[in-house]
Amino acid sequence: MAATTNPFTFRCWPVGDKGPKDMGEFITRINAERGGFRNVVQADLRQEISVEETDVMDVDEASDSEDDDSEALEADKSYSAINAREELLMDLEAAHQSTMLCLDFISLLSSKVPPPPNMQKSAKTWAGDTVSPVVKEIVGISTIGATKLKTSGYNEKREEEDLAVATGWRIGSGINVQTNIDSAAEKLEKELALETKYWDDILAVSDNGWAVGPLPHEPHTLGVRFGFAESAAEFKNSSIAPLRRNDDGSVRLEIGRVGRGFQRVRVTRKENGIIVDQSPLPGKIPDDAPLQERVLEARNTAFHQELWYEINREARTLLSADIYADSSSVTWRLPSGAEIIFTLEDLDEPENTHENVTNAQFSCTAQSILMQFLLFQGHRQNYNRRTTMTQVPNRVALQQPYSILRVLITNAGFFRECQVMSDYLEDLVGTMKRAGISTASLKSLTQPVTPPQLQNGSRRNPKMELNFINYLVGRLESAYELTITPDIKLFPRGRPIVIPFPALLFCVSLTPFSPNSAVENNSLNGTGGNASIVTELFRSGEQSDGPPNPLESLYPPADPARDPYKSAREAIHYIQKATSRALALKLAEETSKQLGKPDIGIAPTARSPASITDGKDIEAQVHISKDAIGRLVLSLDAYYLVGKKPAARSWSWKASGEDANGETIAAVLAKVIQGQVY
Structure with missing residues (x-):
């Protein structure tokens, strides 16, 4: 084959010789390719x-075979183009023949039809121009004809009838349109009345302060949120109900699990299995009650359902306080043997036959109201924490149950223990007065109603209001001033902590307590160390300028x-022992002054720490105890x-009136010291 020529008119820039330029480059290339001159052998070269010459010959033969294949491929392409041309020409010829046959048929058919008046040529002349000569000679002109199968019966009378029918249809259509418009207007009027009734109820609910808006999962449906924004997540997200319209235009309140059933938490007190007190239940509202009343009832039911939920949560942490919970009730066993039972009951008819409010402090009605108030106060604390706290609070602290049952336990223990103390x-003051201690007196102390924050005249804010409510709820205290002598006074005080x-803690101080001891540190749902709370609760006042209390060194x-002191009995034990020592000191001083014997004084002995001696062989002991039936005896x-020979004699005084022959304890002691009793 002839050598192929280069089709490009421009060539690349000439490339220099690839051989080494100098001896150094040559040696470097030998070292890189051969590994040094020692590996360069003539036979290998x-x-x-x-081998290179053989590869060149193989490449030439391969190029020759490729040229032969390309020539065969070009021949095949030429043959395919010729066949395609022949097929196209055959198709064109067939189409031409079919067209000519159609033209001959139509021309023969139209030769029988008379031409229109405005045509100059006849049908035969027109057909003769279009029919092929072969068909014209074989078949001839006007040999094919066509006729109508059915003639039209349309005339002027039929036209008038059709016009009358069309006019009737128009009139009927107008009447139908008027009827439809009247029915649509009537339906619209009824729908407007139903919508007016529906929206009147909706506006009444909105005007009462309820949050009305589209549902989160159904934006096209209107709903009302009847729950509390600060309640638990289980109730906050479910306290919303759609407001759907009934067929009569009234609003149908579709309440889910939360708020359904009209329920209330009920408190029942049983003694020996018999109901002695029970919180009342309101009646169930009728189904046709106004919408705002139904929404309010749903809110109250949701509130009591959350209260029941929180009571059960808290009951699981108070087993040590004899509180037990099951699926239907929470039972609190009192030390007296009575039981307080909390249940969630459905509303039916008003029922208050067992209500007993003779003891307002322990009545079931008061406890029920207090529980509701504590839950509401917990909501307020959540709101205050959420709106004022700058740092993220501890999640564990936020998930703690509200202090509801704890407050009931604390209040019950407070009134019980304070009654024991009072x-x-x-009895102690009455007994001392019966024994001739005229200086003995008892005075009950009370704290001011206004908390310390408001006494300073500081600016009020929501947190201060919250603390003020906590102060009012948690300001239960029992404070007394017991005067034995003008110089010896005791200040017992008891306060609950939640x-x-x-618990109920008592303290006995020898100086008056500070009137500004803060109660808000013992928050209903707060946290804090026990030591700091107790220190703040029992903070004593400043020391007076008078003589010190002798009990500071004596007892x-x-x-x-x-x-x-963890209970009133522990505080009473100290008061009893301290009073014995104080009376012994008072009697010793008065007797020593009366008889002119400076040796008379108190000296703890093996028999009693409150012993009065004359320095020789006479000893008198002052005791305060209870007799067999529980009466206090001095x-x-x-x-x-x-x-x-040793001898002994005893004299006693009781508040009930029995005394030592009408003599005072000071007179009896003087006789004992003088030896006039034997």
Whole structure:
């Protein structure tokens, strides 16, 4: 084959020789390709040259075979083009023949039809121009004809009838349109009345302060939110109900699980299995009640359902307080043997046959109202925490149950223990007065209603209002001033704490307590250390300028910050012992002054720490105890010698009127010291 020529008119820039330029480059290339001159052998070079020549010959033969294949391919392409041309020409010829046959048929058919008046040529002349000569000679002109199968019966009478029918249809259509418009107007009027009734109820609900708006999952449906924004997530997200329209235009309140059923939490008190007190239940509202009343009832039901939920949560943490929970009730067993039972009941008819409010402090009605108030106060605290707290609070602290049952336990214990303390102090003062201690007196102390924050005249804010409510709820206290002598006074005080555990703490101070002891640190749902709470609750006032209380050195009370009294009986035990020592000191001083014997004084002995001696062989002991039936008794036990034999005698005084022959304890002690009793 002839050598192929280069079709390009422009050539690349000439490339320089690839051989080494100098001896250094040559040596470097030998070292890189051969690994040094030692590996360059003449036999290897000749073999490489022969291999390169063989590869060139193979490439030439391959190029020749490729040229032969390309020529065969070009021949096949030429043959295919010729066949395609022949097929196209045959198709064109067939189409031409079919067209000519159609033209001959139509021309013969039209030769029988008379031409229109405005045509100059006849049908035969027109057909003769279009029919092929072969068909014209074989068949001839006007040999094919066509006629109508049916003639039209349309005339003027039929036209008038059709016009009358069309006019009737128009009139009927107008009447139908008027009828449809009247029915649509009537339907629109009824729909307007139904919508007016529906929206009147909706506006009445909105005007009462309820949040009305589209549902989150159904934006085209109107709903009302009847729950509380600060309630638990289980109730906050479910306290919304759609407001759908009934067929009569009234609003149908579709309530889900939360708020359904008209329920209330009920408190029942049982003694020996018999109901003695029970919180009342309101009646069920009728189904046709106004919408705002139904929404309010749904809100109240949701509130009590959340209250029941929180009571069950808290009951699981109060097993040590004898509170037990099951699926249908929560039972609180009191120390007296009675039971307080909390249940969630459905509303039917008003029922208050067992309501008993003779003891307002412990009545089931009061406890039910207090529980509702505590839950509402918990909502307020959540709102205050959410709107004022700058840092993210501890999640565990936010998930703690509300202090509802704890407050009930604390209040019940407070009234019970304070009654014990009051009865004892009254009996003690009465007994001392019966024994001739005219300086004995008892005075009940109360805290001011206004909390310390509002006394300073500071600006009020929502947090201060919240603390003020906590102060009013948690300001239960029992404070007394027990005067034995003008120089010896005792100040018992008891206050409940809720957090971290429900308890009632007592403290006995020898100086008056500070009137500004804060209660808000013992928040209903707050946190804090027990030591700081107790220190703040029992903070004493400033020392007076008068003489010190002799009990500071004789028998001091326990430190309230470290070891407060856990019950009224522990505080009573100290008061009883301190009063015995104070009376012994008072009697010793008065008798020593009366008889002119400076040796008379108090000296703790093995028999009693409140012993009065004359420095020789006479000893008198002052005791305060209870007799077999629980009455308080003040006794003076004398120990002396008759000759060389020991002897003893006792005198007692009771608040009920029984005393030592009408004598005072000071007169009896003077006789004992003078030896006039034997």
